[in-house]
Amino acid sequence: MAAPLVLLALSALGAAALALLWRRGARAARGARRVCVAVLGDLGRSPRVQYHALALARHGRRVALLGFLQSRPHQDVLQNARIQLVPVAEFRGLPALPTLLQYVVKVLVQAVQLLYTMLNIEQPSYILLQNPPGLPSIAVAWVACLFWRSKLIIDWHNYGYTVMGLRHGRNHPLVQIAKWYEKLFGRLADYNLCVTNAMREDLWLNCGIRAVTLYDRPASYFKETPLELQHHLYLKLAKDYEPFKPRTESVGSGAERSAFTEVDEKTRHVLKPSGRPALLISSTSWTEDEDFSVLLKALEAYERYIDEGAELPSLVCVITGKGPLKDYYNGLINKLHLKHIQICTPWLEAEDYPLLLGSADLGVCLHKSSSGLDLPMKVVDMFGCCLPVCAIHFECLHELVKHDENGLIFRDWNELAEQLKMLFLGFPTLEGKLHSFRENLRACKQLRWDESWDQTVLPLFGQND
Known part of the structure; x- marks a missing residue:
């Protein structure tokens, strides 16, 4: 018919x-x-x-x-x-x-x-x-x-x-x-x-x-974000989103602080405090080919690791994008009771998105590919910003993500949780897998669009x- x-x-x-x-x-x-x-x-x-x-x-x-x-x-x-x-x-x-x-x-x-x-x-x-x-x-x-x-x-x-x-x-x-x-x-x-x-x-x-x-x-504007620009972006986002606001009140009246950065009152240089949270970012179109319950379960497991005494940083998880399932997953997020993890789902301006990728510590990709034949552009953009990625497995992902070189590939929420634990242990030290992945991305000098x-x-x- x-x-x-x-x-x-x-x-x-x-x-x-x-x-x-x-x-x-x-x-x-x-x-x-x-x-x-x-x-x-x-x-x-x-x-x-x-x-x-x-x-x-x-x-x-x-x-x-x-x-x-x-x-x-x-x-x-x-x-x-x-x-x-x-x-x-x-x-x-x-x-x-x-x-x-x-x-x-x-x-x-x-x-x-x-x-x-x-x-x-x-x-x-x-x-x-x-x-x-x-x-x-x-x-x-x-x-x-x-x-x-x-x-x-x-x-x-x-x-x-x-x-x-x-x-x-x-x-x-x-x-x-x-x-x-x-x-x-x-x-x-x-x-x-x-x-x-x-x-x-x-x-x-x-x-x-x-x-x-x-x-x-990646387009030319997907690159690592200088610390000054990171600070201005965090202050801008802090106006609307709680996770970007400083965790404690400023001691000095002239101090400029976000959750991730602060300005030294003497030198006026932007610094990243040692006790800052780690910034995790995932971009999505909120559709059927991305099961975000995988990420939410992994975050709950990460929370348990901290409660059990693991030396892990608190997390700010930013999930960007628009799509039909956003309200559904926001409902699931609101039901979570997390003490060490904050989640927000902003829609960023086109110019702010690459700045945030270039400021983040780790990206997570849940794109599975309906055909098994396409690659997630969000990972391409993350790599352009030298941002290491944990990505869910599908058939041709190896054409982009090289496991244990520029990121990690996982198959379920439990494996993702273990990867988050391993990568963030001792954060923000400049040693370990997370740092080596970023250095590998910097060294590869990938072709631009x-x-x-x-x-x-x-x-x-x-x-x-």
Whole structure:
């Protein structure tokens, strides 16, 4: 039932585009040096899409950056004169309808909205689309490319059907339709990018799609944060979040203190007091592929270690991000009775997030990958800040996290708790695993996004297109 409806919707899109083409007349040439970079998602929470736009603008392209405007993109994007933000209206759904019909209606409405938006921008020579979500965006982008006589580039961040499978199960009819759709329309792209070698091999073996691996790399602003900037950030966050406030009152009236830093009244230098708590950070989209109960159970175990006499620091655990399960996990957090651990779940400004990563002591990643073929960008950003990571295991994680070199890989909450105990024992000494991981990250001098993009993606764009 659903498959014919989807086909009907896609046929209607094609007919509509052809009608517009007939009315407006065929263009003799593609839009010179203009690119549409699109995602059917929140632009502010789609860093890879923002990075594509900035890289294209850096090479003189005019970019229409298209997507939902729920969260503010990075200031570099907003201030770039070559990048135009093009909002797409988000469809909120019709809860009164049956699930299957609601999904079909959503696909139809989003298809019309997206096609209308793509056909009302300046004519691009390329459309670079992030997938997922691919239904209906891949088909719509392909139709728009026919209309504009443009080339289509799909950036495979993951598979949409595996993300759907987390909620509905792999064998659900909607998931099977989405899988068929991605394979069919994915073959129509002129070029394909993907995020891991494992995904590149899977695209070829199972879909007949040739792709080029473009690993996620940190942007230049993901780096270790100088102590002065750390202090200013902590003071800023302390205005709204209790865990960043100093544990005791200031002795001197002129003292400036946070939970992690203080200013020496004589020298005016920023210092980190020896008894400060350790700062643990985890970034999330609060979705089904990240089970945060694993982290909460590990923190409860860490609390018991302290109660039993282990020489461990108190912890401030910051969990950043927005998503559908945030309220659920905040409810679980509120039920915890922790004496040595404080947890807060702020939504940070785009410019503050890399500063906080560059100030933290350890990162935790709970991303499991719905396909087992993508890598967590949050770990890429943490490594850019030379921040060691504990990450939950999945199939191709070894392409990014090297166990016992730049971090640790765990399989359950008990193993994570043991890793936290081992890494923070004797904190903040400059000895032990935590320090050696950070030194290894500093020494590796990993490739940054701009260099990687120039090597891998720039050759796909013609000089005059």
